[in-house]
Amino acid sequence: MKTIKIGLVGTGYIGRCHAIAYAQAPTLFPLKGKIQLEYLAEINQALADQKAREFGFQRATDDWRKLVTDPNVDVVDICTPNFLHKEIALEAIKHGKHVYSEKPLALTAQDAKEMVIAAQQAGVKTLVGFNYIKNPTTQLARQIIQNGEIGEVVHFYGTHNEDYLANPNTPIDWHCYKAKAGLGTLGDLAAHIVSIAHYLVGSDIERVIGDMQTVIEERPSPHNPAEKIKVENEDQASSLIRFANGVMGTLESSRISCGRKMGLTYVVTGTKGTLSYTQERMAELKLYLHDDDKSRQGFKTILVGPEHPDYAAFCVSAGHGIGFNDQKAVEIRDLINGIAADDPMYPDFEEGYKISRVLEAIAKSAEEKRWVEVSEI
Amino acid sequence: MKTIKIGLVGTGYIGRCHAIAYAQAPTLFPLKGKIQLEYLAEINQALADQKAREFGFQRATDDWRKLVTDPNVDVVDICTPNFLHKEIALEAIKHGKHVYSEKPLALTAQDAKEMVIAAQQAGVKTLVGFNYIKNPTTQLARQIIQNGEIGEVVHFYGTHNEDYLANPNTPIDWHCYKAKAGLGTLGDLAAHIVSIAHYLVGSDIERVIGDMQTVIEERPSPHNPAEKIKVENEDQASSLIRFANGVMGTLESSRISCGRKMGLTYVVTGTKGTLSYTQERMAELKLYLHDDDKSRQGFKTILVGPEHPDYAAFCVSAGHGIGFNDQKAVEIRDLINGIAADDPMYPDFEEGYKISRVLEAIAKSAEEKRWVEVSEI
Amino acid sequence: MKTIKIGLVGTGYIGRCHAIAYAQAPTLFPLKGKIQLEYLAEINQALADQKAREFGFQRATDDWRKLVTDPNVDVVDICTPNFLHKEIALEAIKHGKHVYSEKPLALTAQDAKEMVIAAQQAGVKTLVGFNYIKNPTTQLARQIIQNGEIGEVVHFYGTHNEDYLANPNTPIDWHCYKAKAGLGTLGDLAAHIVSIAHYLVGSDIERVIGDMQTVIEERPSPHNPAEKIKVENEDQASSLIRFANGVMGTLESSRISCGRKMGLTYVVTGTKGTLSYTQERMAELKLYLHDDDKSRQGFKTILVGPEHPDYAAFCVSAGHGIGFNDQKAVEIRDLINGIAADDPMYPDFEEGYKISRVLEAIAKSAEEKRWVEVSEI
Amino acid sequence: MKTIKIGLVGTGYIGRCHAIAYAQAPTLFPLKGKIQLEYLAEINQALADQKAREFGFQRATDDWRKLVTDPNVDVVDICTPNFLHKEIALEAIKHGKHVYSEKPLALTAQDAKEMVIAAQQAGVKTLVGFNYIKNPTTQLARQIIQNGEIGEVVHFYGTHNEDYLANPNTPIDWHCYKAKAGLGTLGDLAAHIVSIAHYLVGSDIERVIGDMQTVIEERPSPHNPAEKIKVENEDQASSLIRFANGVMGTLESSRISCGRKMGLTYVVTGTKGTLSYTQERMAELKLYLHDDDKSRQGFKTILVGPEHPDYAAFCVSAGHGIGFNDQKAVEIRDLINGIAADDPMYPDFEEGYKISRVLEAIAKSAEEKRWVEVSEI
DSSP states (O other), X not given: OEXXXXXXXXXXHHHHHHHHHHHHHHHHSOOSEEEEEEEEEOSSHHHHHHHHHHHTOSEEESOHHHHHHOTTOSEEEEOSOGGGHHHHHHHHHXXXXXXXXXXXXXXSHHHHHXXXXXXXXXXXXXXXXXXXXXXXXXXXXXXXXXXXXXXXXXXXXXXXXXXXXXXXXXXXXXXGOHHHHSSSHIIIIIHHHHHHHHHHHSXXXXXXXXXXXXXXXXXXXXXXXXXXXXXXXXXXXXXXXXXXXXXXXXXXXXXXXXXXXXXXEEEEEESSEXXXXXXXXXTEEEEEETTSOGGGOOEEEEEOXXXXXXXXXXXXXXXXOOOHHHHHHHHHHXXXXXXXXXXXXXXXXXXXXXXXXXXXXXXXXXXXXXXXXGGGO | OEXXXXXXXXXXXXXXXXXXXXXXXXXXXXXXXXXXXXXXXOSSHHHHHXXXXXXXXXXXESOHHHHHHOTTOSEEEEOSOGGGHHHHHHHHHHTTOEEEEOSSSOSSXXXXXXXXXXXXXXXXXXXXXXXXGGSHHHHHHHHHHHTTTTOSEEEEEEEEEOOTTOSTTSOOOGGGXXXXXXXXXXXXXXXXXXXXXXXXXXXXXXXXXXXXXOSSOEEEOSSOTXXXXXXXXOSXXXXXXXXXXXXXXXXXXXXXXXXXXXXXXXXXXXXXXXXXXXXXXXTEEEEEETTSXXXXXXXXXXXXXXXXXXXXXXXXXXXXXXXXXXXXXXXXXXXXXXXXXXXXXXXXXXXXXXXXXXXXXXXXXXHHTBOEEGGGO | OEEEEEEEEOOSHHHHHHXXXXXXXXXXXXXXXXXXXXXXXXXXXXXXXXXXXXXXXXXXXXXXXXXXXXXXXXXXXXXXXXXXXXXXXXXXXHTTOEEEEOSSSOSSXXXXXXXXXXXXXXXXXXXXXXXXXXXXXXXXXXXXXXXXXXXXXXXXXXXXXXXTTOSTTSOOOGGGOHHHHSSSHIIIIIHHHHHHHHHHHSSOEEEEEXXXXXXXXXXXXXXXXXXXXXXXXXXXXXXXXXXXXXXEEEEEEESOOTTOXXXXXXXXXXXXXXXXXXGGGTXXXXXXETTXXXXXXXXXXXXXXXXXXTGGGTOSSXXXXXXXXXXXXXXXXXXXXXXXXXXXXXXXHHHHHHHHHXXXXXXXXXXXXXXXXXXXX | OEEEEEEEEOOSHHHHHHHHHHHHXXXXXXXXXXXXXXXXXXXXXXXXXXXXXXXTOSEEESOHHHHHHOTTOSEEEEOSOGGGHHHHHHHHHHTTOEEEEOSSSOXXXXXXXXXXXXXXHHTOOEEEOOGGGGSHHHHHHHHHHHTTTTOSEEEEEEEEEOOTTOSTTSOOOGGGOHHHHSSSHIIIIIHHHHHHHHHHHSSOEEEEEEEEEOSSOEEEOSSOTTSEEEOOSOSEEEEEEEETTOOEEEEEEESOOTTXXXXXXXXXXXXXXXXXXXXXXXXXEEEEETTSOGGGXXXXXXXXXXXXXXXXXXXXXXXSOOOHHHHHHHHHHHHHHHHHHOOOOSSOHHHHHHHHHHHHHHHHHHHHTBOEEGGGO
């Protein structure tokens, strides 16, 4: 069995999630490759060393350039702040590494496009960390839709709302600067719901008309609460959308949506039924079938179980629950099998780029107050 | 105590609801006027007589013109098919009657405007049957918002989705013809959520950009299933909206939304909290307050009770439940007190007209694929 | 059509509910008799007169004995405090009146038995106000069970929990005295869940072993908060039960169950499925069918609608909601049709007596710490 | 840092869960010891070798006696069928090993007692796999109770219902034989809810009166569906309970409870509030506080997050979800820290024995139809 040597760049919130997933994936799945946690990069050697110990990596560096050029690294796993994704990925690709990048792929669609082209030309494989589509429950949703159980899709409503910046006294951070984050809630959160929209509807978003607002226009400096600093990107955004197959839809996203801790939700309406889901109850899916006897119609709450995609890896009994990190373990499975056995890897940079275009089209349409074709981006 | 003599025109679905409400209102509320069920009009004398007996009206006629001119009628209560609202209302107003009309006020905003002007010139009082804002639970929502408990409103999401036309084999009916219904789901259902949006946000919708679709383009003739007849108005519609006070929002409506039996829902997000509601659980309101201790945050499910507006009229114990007809009883209370004691009556024709303008603006914006100011209508 | 002349004794909480139901029933249902609100009794003439006006009764008295002997009264409707039920009922029966009594039928099973015998001997008809079994949703539950849709019932779990005495500082009231209320939470609340248990399982409870507790042993006097008065009956009670058909079950009841405003709930488990319900969401029923495809199993939330028993009387559209008073209107329909057309009336005094026996058996078993046969009572 | 060498016996359902937890624990927690997956035993060498590879163990054997006597094993982790727990544990203890056993500790309380005594005498540390009390959400419940936030506990209702044997055509398996499983649903499922009852109420169950039933008295042979074999233990059981501190409660358990996939639920009622939980939504806890303003009372749904015990190890954002295996990882953390640093380990054999006594007391009380003191066992 092929050994896949991982080079991890960045060990914050999401880097740690990757580490957890690397640790559990081999026990969960019959992987087609052997994971070797080879190299880890952080901003200074001490932190790199500490994280390498914690995460079980063999070597550590304070220079990601060393990592991406290291002959003993097969995959570069990018968990840095967003603004670094592009530079690291391009450099890794240049050295023939496969690249596994966290979302968003880049700060702009143009940057994402360059990354797609570079990867294609270099013939490396790519994967982007839109992990919510790896949830067995959302995989089940897709299966139900593809089976035609809810008929033809006629409407998609999706949100990704959270409240991490709801308090106006929360000091400004990197999320609020264009140079660090690009878009605001669109880039940080809405990227996920666009990913799910594509995945579930099975068609790309083709045109959009959005609206957006920076509700809290300035925030305290983290260093001096009395000093106020301007927020550069949007707190909330909504968009009407049309998919290429004609399906209507609506997307909403907010980082100031009080009470939403993981408000990634979708309602997919078809000609014969409806699916409803919220990530805050990530192990259940509500399914309504209009052909049920009229006196026995209703939304059925399906608890995800071993009959459904990828759940059995976690537990042989239904309803026992899956957690956030389990999604990432599925993603790692796809990464390893994709590289070791050339299995398809999805969502790749191409899909990451498509998502960026949709998000930028929404922002553009909001600024220009008109419908925008995604192809304009 | 003044006696208020009611003339009811139309005894179908909603006319019967009015009759139920007239019957129970005097026991529920200490009304400021005495209800006299004076006169009832239907399309033929036999039906009129039968319904007068069932509903407890003293006299019956097959000619609504007789009713609206009858000196012994104080209020004309219009429960006919929508396309007749205008003609009957104008005639009633001409004869100095107060008018209580079911929604939508008219098939077009222009028609609604004529009705508003006529009523103003005649100095009669008006009320439109947007009964969902009379629900104690939604009254509580407004109270919470007006108290500032959720801070300043920053977002409104509302839907009115049902599935009465979800099955493509359901024969065509009056809802589907422009001449009978005007708009499709916008006129029939979305009118309610616009009414709630205005009521809760406390500001009028100022501009909109909508999208809409006739998903099931033709339906079987009710007389011959093999014959297909063209559906003339929209099955589903969505709109981004901006209120006059700058608040962002989204409205959605569908009559083919599988599984939604009474899918009137709203989520009102403020700077300090959020309210969430669905009419399918009309006796409960979910309230989240961001200032709660971080480890004790969450949506609280409040069961409506005697501490809340108008509930005590129905029951002295909380959580015992209120039903659809109870809302109408509150509306009848407002009608009687409005006419007997000149209490304010809301929503009046002016508000009905405003709602029509919003709906037409949505339709226009969908056709012209651009943002439309409600003032353009 | 026969006229049924009502004599109402007592106009408090539940008396007012009866009045609301009398007012709306004729519009809701095609009754087989005409309701005449003939006579009303209260503790003094002024109150009696006022309530007669409010409720629409023709005459009023401060002496219930006048009412029960009045030749112009067909049905005596007893809404007094519980300790008066027996005396009034026996007197009414003696004068050949039909009797419609609120629950509990009497303070003791022995008293209830006397009432049953008296009514049988006099040949009058009786009805007891266990209104929750009149809810269309619970009627639907019974229909599903009787159809065999959940197979054979194997377990019944039911509660009636409320929190009206949860606060230890709430002053003592009539509920807490044996002479006024008889049992505590068993008599006041559990009576309802026993009624539902019989109704749904279709078999009588045969033996019980209960446990009970007076958690708050004394309460402030209503006249002097510093003075503490002993609570004479139980705050919470639970019982294992066996039905005559062998089905196992558990009942729980509490009047100090924080957060339960209308905590009447049941879970009926069968060999092929399960029903789950809470009165706090009185318009929905959850149904699980084990024969569903394993990957599509789940509890389905059915919103009650016109396909279900008695709902169409309230609304022709599903999911529009029914309220507390609507149940009472169904009960009044049964009363009027029972007396006017000799339709069966259920639950009658016989059933009221059976329920009292179960409750007393639970209390006895708790005191004697042993299983008690209901037939011992 | 001390190295803790694990010897795992049994690799079925729960053994695999242990393996997953061993794999991820070091990345999740700053453990006080280093886990070394040393030795694994299965019923034949081929299976043992395969599982050792899958789970990452260094050595494998087909003879658990070799494992428990191996000088290079510190902890014996017992994941075998229940009937082997005792023998393996006693042998391990005899060789001075610490023992980590899955629940139930043994088939009988008497056996469990022997194990407790042996461990005490040998001075080894013990842990039993009642993993549900390791869930951050249930830890939060305990914290809320211990803080006095819901006042003094007055009632505990708990269930562990599943439906794995609901279908009467499911062939008989080891669960149904006394010699293999001991008690039926009591041993398999109710053990968990007893564990939670003790953990949350903070007092031991002192006396019980139970009822139980074998509903499906015989089942098809797995080898020949036409042949029916007698089921030897109970399908469903319920019990009234009293804790040592006087608190009343009720426990229910069933393995034929249609629709319950992970029906471990509890409602803990206090004098000032109530907690409600179901394992099927393992990341949320409902909290009601009676001292809230009367018009703002309600159950609040708290999504578990980094403010709560042990959640931050999994994710730094609230509401992102935890899964079944995450509980086991917390348990493994406790195991490693308990052995490496002598941190307290709970629940130990002593607690496992207490739980067995409660279960046996329930069975005995059901057979003898009387209240049984747990101390009688």
